[in-house]
Amino acid sequence: MxxxxxxxxxxxxxxxxxxxxxxxxxxxxxxxxxxxxxxxxxxxxxxxxxxxxxxxxxxxxxxxxxxxxxxxxxxxxxxxxxxxxxxxxxxxxxxxxxxxxxxxxxxxxxxxxxxxxxxxxxxxxTTVVPPGEVRPGGGADHYKVFSPYYRAWESAKWRDEVATPARVVLPPEVSPGELPEAPAGESPAAAAGGETEGRRRLTTWLRHVGPYDDLHNDMPADGTSRLSAYLRFGCVSPLAVATAVRALDGPGPAAFVRQLGWRDFYYQVTAAFPAISTEAYRRAGDGEWRADPEALRHWQEGTTGVPVVDAGMRQLRAEGWMHNRARLITASFLTKHLGVDWRPGVRWFFRWLIDGDVPNNSGNWQWVAGTGNDTKPYRRFNPIRQAERFDPDGVYVRRYVPELASVPGKAVHQPWRLPDTVRSGLDYPGPLESHRDEAVWLRP
The missing domain is CATH 3.40.50.620 (HUPs)
Incomplete structure (x- = not known):
């Protein structure tokens, strides 16, 4: 040719x-x-x-x-x-x-x-294992449950990495064209793009992946790879990342490779169900959603009065990224506590997330909302218990909600329980009017 x-x-x-x-x-x-x-x-x-x-x-x-x-x-x-x-x-x-x-x-x-x-x-x-390369028995076109998919994914033969071309010869008559100036973006602390930065981060991550199994849910430690945006834009190869990490020993690398398996899982789901951003994958779970524009606005702005939720939503706006545990907490809060439809949540995350892509953003939202691939669709994440478990000293909350910087320890997770004399000095809202009942926060 x-x-x-x-x-x-x-x-x-x-x-x-x-x-x-x-x-x-x-x-x-x-x-x-x-x-x-x-x-x-x-x-x-x-x-x-x-x-x-x-x-x-x-x-x-x-x-x-x-x-x-x-x-x-x-x-x-x-x-x-x-x-x-x-x-x-x-x-x-x-x-x-x-x-x-x-x-x-x-x-x-x-x-x-x-x-x-x-x-x-x-x-x-775009994936480690191409969608459709592993399929369940019985003629089904894709796996609906992660665990059997992951077993097939792990045992599949991965393709070999291909080398960077030694030379690219461009036709002499082609005008390359101008790349417009980069837009300003909305998040001031957003990561910079590019393969050079992505590969630098991967090299660094390979030295720090060891404790990932223990730290990936630790919200203040931020012990995650921060590679998701580079995977979303293909600045790093998913296969190259998975191959490099799988070559390392220990539970940390294994846990991280499993996350890459989740990424591929949602790609094969989306290949079979491309309407995943707008239609419920499991229609039985798409119940009566509450129309509450004011509650949605407070959730979007990080002013719900529930500190861990507000911290996650503010991290999203500041960085164009959010800790994965915070994504679960904030998505569950919108759908399972406020009763608001998951689709506005999908759209809001899509606006801000640098790593926002259709398979993972929408697939995870549906998982949390109970309309997707979760085998326990009625589960809900109690925000207070989650915060006390994964941010026990309130470091993550105080990092993104500076109004609570003076509140010590885990008391930061329930500021409405503080004495009136202390609470009155905080420039921080109480829980939303429709959800002031403490039973809402303490319910499993």
Missing amino acids: HTAIVLFTRDLRVHDHPALAAACANAEQVVPLFVLDPHLQRLSANRARFLHQSLADLRETLRRLGGDLVIRTGDPVAEAIKLATEVGAEGIALSADVSGYARRRQQRLEQECEQHRISLRLFPG
Whole structure:
């Protein structure tokens, strides 16, 4: 093949990039292409900023390899076909994805490529084990329960990592185009994007993953990898991460690999149920939700009066990220305590989370709300008990709710129990009017 296009989407790296590696091995000239889709750019200022930083880093890396990243704006399918016509490309390579949007893009691209007599090849790269590669018996198209999926996932043969291409040869007549200035984003403490930063964090994490089994739920310790945004944008390869961690001994690495298994689990669920962001996976659990815009607003702003909930929601806005235990607590509070529909929660997280993707954000929300893959759909997380267990000294709460900085120890988790003389001096709201009854917080 003389010329091929690699259409980048959520795979913004050069290491272990099967589509890029195959194109460079089989074509004399390769055009790495990213199309800025205005629709996606509007969904989250935080993700738009991370995306632009990642694209700038990818462009620099490709230039060091002798190529460049070609930037276009518009509809990805139309722009890819237009560029293929301009350079005479015989093939387009693309990493397969599972969201409804991604699958519609793939289907349209297949149709256009067939019409223009261009070869289209889909490659793995967004998961460790491709969705559909392991299936339950009985003809089912996907696993609905995690444990049997994880056993199959662990025993599956993982593909080998592919090396970074030694050289990328770009057609001389191609104009790379300008990468617009990165948006400001909304979260001031958000992480910076890019493969360079992602791989640096992975190298650091491999030295600290040992106690992960003990620390991953410890909210003040923040003993997690913080790799989720880099996995979401493909700045690091999920397979490379899983392979590197699985090579280490101990319960910490094993527990972390299990989390990567959860990530793949929701990808195979979404491949079978692409409406996961808007429709209940388990319709029986999608009951009578309470319409309470004021309660939703207090939850969004981190002013519910329940400190651990407010701390999580404020961390989300400040960093574009939230500790996983806080995600469970805040999502359960909205759905199981306030009785508000899970879908506004999905949308709010999507707005702020840099790592927000369809399979994991929506899949986990449905798990908590009782409409998803949880085998115990009626479980609820008591926010006070959760806080006392995973933030026993109130360090996490005081970090994100400075109004309570002067409240000592675990008393910070129930400020409404403080003496009136102390409580009156705090610039912090009491629990929402409709949920002042302490039995709400103490109920299992």
